[in-house]
Amino acid sequence: MKSAPITIIDHPLVQHKLTLMRQVETSTAKFRQLLKEIGMLLAYEVTRDLPLKYEAIQTPLARMDAPMLASDKKLAIVSILRAGQGLLDGMLELMPSARVGHIGLYRDPTTHLAVEYYFKLPHDVEHREILIVDPMIATGNSAVAALDRLKEYHPQSLKLICLVAAPEGLKHLQQEHPDIPIFTAAVDDRLDDRAYILPGLGDVGDRLYGTK
Secondary structure, three states, X not given: OOOOOEEEOOOHHHHHHHHHHHOOOOOHHHHHHHHHHHHHHXXXXXXXXXXXXXXXXXXXXXXXXXXXXXXXXXXXXXXXXXXXXXXXXXXXXXXXXXXXXXXXXXXOOOOOOEEEEEEEOOOOHHHEEEEEEOOEEOOOHHHHHHHHHHHOOOOOEEEEEOOEEOHHHHHHHHHHOOOOOEEEOEEOOEEOOOOOEEOOOOOHHHHHHOOO
């Protein structure tokens, strides 16, 4: 089976803001704001294939048939806790009517496998197109676990959006879920011996919330 595409979003604003986030001296407040802004920019790119319909409207000067989002394409954004919240906040600024789900996963420090501790989706998820957000794809274990669970509910479609990915994690994802399109702002060099992305930007959850 041919794998779905990996799209690298190389928009200059995305790349500039990502560089600011990578810098060790970037404060928690600035990091949080940048992640929210990047979330909006990624949402713009990821949703460019949403279908449109045309409706008759009245402008101050004339009537016209104007494009609007097709109402039968409902969106849900599913955040992989906790770091996914930063991207979610930005996407909701752009798509306030989207429904929201959460999957709580933590990485076992020894095995690096994903352990689920929370799961909540919109009630009509089978009628929605789902955007899964998680800033970092390192080993890919969390993303794979989230996709395993979401596919149980048979949504209309699934897309995975991250900020930075490691080659190892992308390979693992495409082996387990070759049908899922992946959108990322960067593919970094590799994982270190603790399964952190290099050069990366550190632990996004810690930098987002000021924890250690």
